[in-house]
Amino acid sequence: MKSDRPLIELRGLHRVFGDTHAVRGVSFQVMPGEVFGYIGPNGAGKTTSMRILATLDEPTAGDAFVDGLSVTEDPDRVRRRLGFMPDYYGAYRDVNVREYLDFFARSYGLRGDERRRALSHAMGFTGLDKLATKPMDGLSKGMKQRLALGRTMIHDPAVMVLDEPAAGLDPRARIELREMISQLADLGKAVLISSHILTELAAICHKVGILEQGQLLAVGSVDEISRQAQPHSVITIRVLTDPASAHDWLAARADVERVERVEQRLTVRHAGDDVARADLLESLIGQGVRVAEFRSQETSLEDLFLHVTEGRVQ
């Protein structure tokens, strides 16, 4: 399903409100079948840039493109290709699930069989088919988010922009939401999803962009950003031979910044990438040390975020 052309592209996007530079020259691309995690604290500029992408606001400078179409020059055609799920939406009284989705299907100009198919697909995909006649103001938060997702996908857009969709959901509803988002990407859609809860996105995002005070500080896969941002790692080593001599050998190495020992277990702060770690292991074994365990701790998105944003923005 992958193609070479991005479905979402932000090019030097800038948005100023009075004295506030909410978005400052942000550029990135999202390809078909990709989930892009837009990560940043409150006020970073996520909603502002997403609203511009969804044609609800206009940039002060730069442009954004959906399936190659400019949001400033071609907003009507952009809207047909894009579904936007805002971080807040109201519930209507006396409107049931089917009626709500039907309203949006009609407003996208879907008619007859096409509309019925779109409704049944959205309700089937989100698991709302059994709740079709339930009033929407009586739905749980998780079910309301499913309904919002159903509404966002009702016209089968190639691009989906989801602003903090997991906020306020319980763990099960979060997992279910993540599964649905992964399925949307498997269908070839480009999904832009924002969150300030970083771990929430790690499992499903092909790429992440870290935004702070309107600036994109890093963009790439979690692994790529780790490599750029984190030349240090913490390695846990469990040895079967004399741990004290292994400790001393490690402590004497230039690439080892610190080493601590508890019984047979050594915790090493190591300066170096994957290759340097592989060299370290080889040399350790070469010293006659019997290694039962050698594990480099995974960098969490929280660590990455703190590292990337450290001192970069005032």
Ligand SMILES: Nc1ncnc2c1ncn2[C@@H]1O[C@H](COP(=O)(O)OP(=O)(O)OP(=O)(O)O)[C@@H](O)[C@H]1O
């Ligand atoms: N219409 C507006 N008028 C003035 N300032 C605005 C407007 N919209 C956003 N801002 C400001 O722009 C900055 C970015 O806000 P934005 O809502 O895009 O951040 P965010 O990353 O989505 O944060 P949150 O997670 O809190 O939604 C903030 O300083 C905000 O106060």
